[in-house]
Amino acid sequence: MRCCPIAQSAGVVPGMTLSEGRAICPEAQAEKFDPFKSRQAMGLLAKWALRFSPVVAVDPTPAGRHPDDLPDGLLLDITGTAHLFGGEALFMTEIAQRLKRLGFGARMAIGPTIGAAWALARFGRHPAAKVDEGQVPEALAPLPVAALRLTQHVAAGLQEVGVEKVQELLRLPRGSVLVRFGEEVLLRMDQAFGRANELLEPLRLCEPITVRRFFDGQTSQLEAVMLAAKELLTELCAKLLEKESGVRGMKLEWARINSPAISREFVLSRPNRDVKHLYGLMHPKMETMHMGYGVEGITLSAYWSERIPHTQTGAWEQTEWENEHDEAYNGFLDTLVNRWGNGRVLVAHPAASHVPEAARRFVPVGGAAEADRPAEMVCIDRPALLFERPEQAEGMALSPDRPPAWIRWRGREYVLEAGTGPERIVTEWWGVLANGRGNKPGGGMSTRDYFKVQTGGATWLWVFRELESGSWFVHGIWA
Amino acid sequence: MNARLAKLLENPRLRLRTADHLSAWPVRVSGQFPIAAGEVHEWFLSGEYPAREDWYPPVTVMAGVAKKALENEGRCGEGRGGRKVVWIGRRCWPAFQLLKGLAGANLRGGAGWLSQGLFLDPATASERYWAIGEALACRGVGAVIADGSGINAVVSRRLQLAAEAGKVLGLIARPPWEMGMASHAAGRWEVRSRETRPGKMGWVIKLASPDGSGQRGQDAPSDWTLEWTYQVFRGTGALDLSPLVGHGVAGTPGWRERAG
Numbered sequence: 001m002r003c004c005p006i007a008q009s010a011g012v013v014p015g016m017t018l019s020e021g022r023a024i025c026p027e028a029q030a031e032k033f034d035p036f037k038s039r040q041a042m043g044l045l046a047k048w049a050l051r052f053s054p055v056v057a058v059d060p061t062p063a064g065r066h067p068d069d070l071p072d073g074l075l076l077d078i079t080g081t082a083h084l085f086g087g088e089a090l091f092m093t094e095i096a097q098r099l100k101r102l103g104f105g106a107r108m109a110i111g112p113t114i115g116a117a118w119a120l121a122r123f124g125r126h127p128a129a130k131v132d133e134g135q136v137p138e139a140l141a142p143l144p145v146a147a148l149r150l151t152q153h154v155a156a157g158l159q160e161v162g163v164e165k166v167q168e169l170l171r172l173p174r175g176s177v178l179v180r181f182g183e184e185v186l187l188r189m190d191q192a193f194g195r196a197n198e199l200l201e202p203l204r205l206c207e208p209i210t211v212r213r214f215f216d217g218q219t220s221q222l223e224a225v226m227l228a229a230k231e232l233l234t235e236l237c238a239k240l241l242e243k244e245s246g247v248r249g250m251k252l253e254w255a256r257i258n259s260p261a262i263s264r265e266f267v268l269s270r271p272n273r274d275v276k277h278l279y280g281l282m283h284p285k286m287e288t289m290h291m292g293y294g295v296e297g298i299t300l301s302a303y304w305s306e307r308i309p310h311t312q313t314g315a316w317e318q319t320e321w322e323n324e325h326d327e328a329y330n331g332f333l334d335t336l337v338n339r340w341g342n343g344r345v346l347v348a349h350p351a352a353s354h355v356p357e358a359a360r361r362f363v364p365v366g367g368a369a370e371a372d373r374p375a376e377m378v379c380i381d382r383p384a385l386l387f388e389r390p391e392q393a394e395g396m397a398l399s400p401d402r403p404p405a406w407i408r409w410r411g412r413e414y415v416l417e418a419g420t421g422p423e424r425i426v427t428e429w430w431g432v433l434a435n436g437r438g439n440k441p442g443g444g445m446s447t448r449d450y451f452k453v454q455t456g457g458a459t460w461l462w463v464f465r466e467l468e469s470g471s472w473f474v475h476g477i478w479a
Numbered sequence: 480m481n482a483r484l485a486k487l488l489e490n491p492r493l494r495l496r497t498a499d500h501l502s503a504w505p506v507r508v509s510g511q512f513p514i515a516a517g518e519v520h521e522w523f524l525s526g527e528y529p530a531r532e533d534w535y536p537p538v539t540v541m542a543g544v545a546k547k548a549l550e551n552e553g554r555c556g557e558g559r560g561g562r563k564v565v566w567i568g569r570r571c572w573p574a575f576q577l578l579k580g581l582a583g584a585n586l587r588g589g590a591g592w593l594s595q596g597l598f599l600d601p602a603t604a605s606e607r608y609w610a611i612g613e614a615l616a617c618r619g620v621g622a623v624i625a626d627g628s629g630i631n632a633v634v635s636r637r638l639q640l641a642a643e644a645g646k647v648l649g650l651i652a653r654p655p656w657e658m659g660m661a662s663h664a665a666g667r668w669e670v671r672s673r674e675t676r677p678g679k680m681g682w683v684i685k686l687a688s689p690d691g692s693g694q695r696g697q698d699a700p701s702d703w704t705l706e707w708t709y710q711v712f713r714g715t716g717a718l719d720l721s722p723l724v725g726h727g728v729a730g731t732p733g734w735r736e737r738a739g
Contacts, residue, residue, distance in 0.1 A: 329563055329619025336599065336610065346598040350575050360575055362598055382576035384538040388569075411529045457526060458672040460680055476574065478680055478707070479524060479535050479672075 003028070005105065038070050046203050048102075049074055052095060053081050057200040061118065061149050073121070075114060075200055082110075092128045114200070115192030116140060119147035119166075136193055141167035148188040154181055209243070210301040211235045218257040218294030225254070225295050226286055230279055232300045237273045240305060246271025249304030252282060259292035267342075269333040269366045271306040277331050281338050333365060342366060355427045356386060356475065381452075383462045383476030395463065395472030403451040407463060409474050414455040421451030425464075450475070513686070514548055518665035519615070519635070519642045519649035521627065523658050525671045536626065536652030537670040538573045539707060540682055545622040548648050565614040567599045568607055568626025571652055595621075608634050615641035615649050627651035636663040658687075673704070680707040 059073035109120035190196035253263040346362035393409035403419025460478035
């Protein structure tokens with residue numbers, strides 16, 4: 001577990017278990033670590049850092065000592081750029097302030113080599129350090145050997161023989177270090193002190209495919225604008241074909257005379273470069289765009305494109321109509337998502353929970369959550385219709401562990417003719433009670449005894465009694 | 480007898496296949512079950528609802544019929560329908576275990592049936608009708624199960640035409656008080672809960688004519704009894720159209736309890 005400075009000030013220590021952390025700091029929020037999102041966030045931060053230097057790379061060195069630790073640093077080549085910010089000291093201050101506004105704390109260092117800057121940023125005493133070219137050995141000497149970006153195995157081997165600081169390593173003969181610990185140690189030392197070259201793998205931005213057309217004067221005829229947009233779309237799709245790609249996200253912008261530009265975006269579930277389909281998505285949105293005093297230009301940009309994989313078709317297999325159906329279905333999805341947004345177009349994604357309403361989860365189609373593997377469902381008899389929240393009812397049972405003999409639900413009374421149960425389900429201790437109360441940690445555990453009961457009209461209901469409140473609820477119907 | 484209904488019942492292509500073709504599911508059809516792709520069928524679950532907004536659809540029957548129809552389309556090779564099932568309207572969204580249980584004896588099965596589902600939550604009734612029409616017209620969709628409350632004759636006609644164009648099976652649930660409204664659906668089904676045997680859950684479904692007049696011929700069957708059987712150890716459920724569960728089987732009244 002890792003924690004923010006506020007949790008640390010409350011006494012939480014990185015490496016504690018979650019339950020220990022919650023016990024010390026109950027109001028803290030916990031999020032499961034997602035490596036994919038972490039990498040994505042680092043990529044976004046790297047793009048953000050391009051405003052400080054044209055050469056930015058995500059530091060490939062893992063953050064900590066654990067093999068699963070991901071990089072959490074950026075490398076910037078600031079040759080010729082620091083003076084634009086008033087010098088290197090002000091440069092670091094500016095970056096620190098902007099990162100703080102984004103909610104990040106940061107340690108940074110400026111050095112003549114990547115290795116020197118990395119070592120001082122992570123292991124130096126000051127959160128913002130600077131070392132000049134001739135001062136690198138003196139600056140790195142008191143740091144631990146891990147500051148040289150050594151792997152965990154090599155650093156542990158050096159510590160076993162009593163070499164804990166860089167200055168101690170520098171006193172050892174290079175030959176014996178090479179024989180005992182391999183090339184890695186010497187390479188890292190040389191890179192840090194400037195004796196070996198090291199190159200950055202900078203971030204490369206791909207410019208989105210963009211096509212434009214400007215009219216000879218403004219036009220207020222919608223048909224003319226639509227016709228021009230269709231021609232631009234044909235041109236865009238031709239460029240996509242050259243790159244063997246299809247568009248996933250597209251932006252249409254009208255430059256209007258004496259008015260700000262107006263734009264619409266389209267998102268597709270699969271990469272597509274079919275002019276007819278894309279124009280079918282674009283046309284209804286263009287009808288909602290206000291032309292103002294006239295449109296003088298159109299820009300169409302495929303800001304998100306993906307390669308369309310080639311598919312192998314069989315000679316004798318009946319795959320042609322399957323492909324046709326897949327395309328039709330994808331087109332149907334695109335129409336829905338572009339009309340409603342993907343918040344109303346959902347797929348089933350069972351969650352790993354024994355609580356019935358928690359296990360029944362729907363996620364937006366094409367969203368990041370859909371890529372996660374859904375939980376395996378327990379094979380158990382459940383009502384066909386499960387209410388999103390249990391509905392309060394009144395009930396009467398002849399004894400606590402027997403099904404109710406009578407319930408009143410939705411203003412109607414039912415004398416129950418048959419029943420099975422109980423099946424006990426206990427919700428998570430951090431949950432809420434079925435009546436909505438108890439939404440603080442530890443106060444929301446709900447112990448439910450479920451019964452399957454039959455009404456006089458041969459309808460089967462799934463009811464439960466919550467032991468904490470003594471109330472009856474109806475949770476589903478076999479319909 | 481309604482001529483359209485007679486034609487529906489006589490066409491051999493419209494029958495659900497019997498057990499000699501489908502060994503995996505215990506279906507023993509006692510008569511022709513006239514449901515096929517390219518049609519819209521409306522379903523009404525009879526019952527007493529304290530308030531109009533409390534009505535609910537016969538999800539088990541609709542899901543079972545849709546699944547069986549899609550399987551038949553695929554197995555027999557005659558149909559080339561899509562495989563996706565679109566559920567439109569939160570009222571119709573089933574519990575996941577129902578879909579998993581209908582999948583078959585494989586305990587790990589059902590993931591395919593669930594993963595082939597798309598769930599739409601339209602904001603308004605008119606958006607819901609639009610979505611139903613779009614889904615029925617899409618050839619990549621196999622079946623549409625939707626909340627069709629408030630559909631009028633014009634919308635009904637449009638949906639039927641869309642289903643014919645897309646060769647999609649449409650199962651539209653409507654509240655029982657709309658049964659008297661005019662409709663262009665190919666079939667209207669009235670569903671009643673019934674205890675087929677002591678402790679067994681079942682439904683009686685009756686095929687009414689599309690105009691809701693309830694007329695039927697003397698020979699053609701129009702009543703079916705379905706029984707829901709859940710096999711606890713296999714984790715599967717099945718809708719049984721068994722001739723053993725026929726007309727005249729009465730439930731045993733009285734209060735009974737079986738320990739769970």
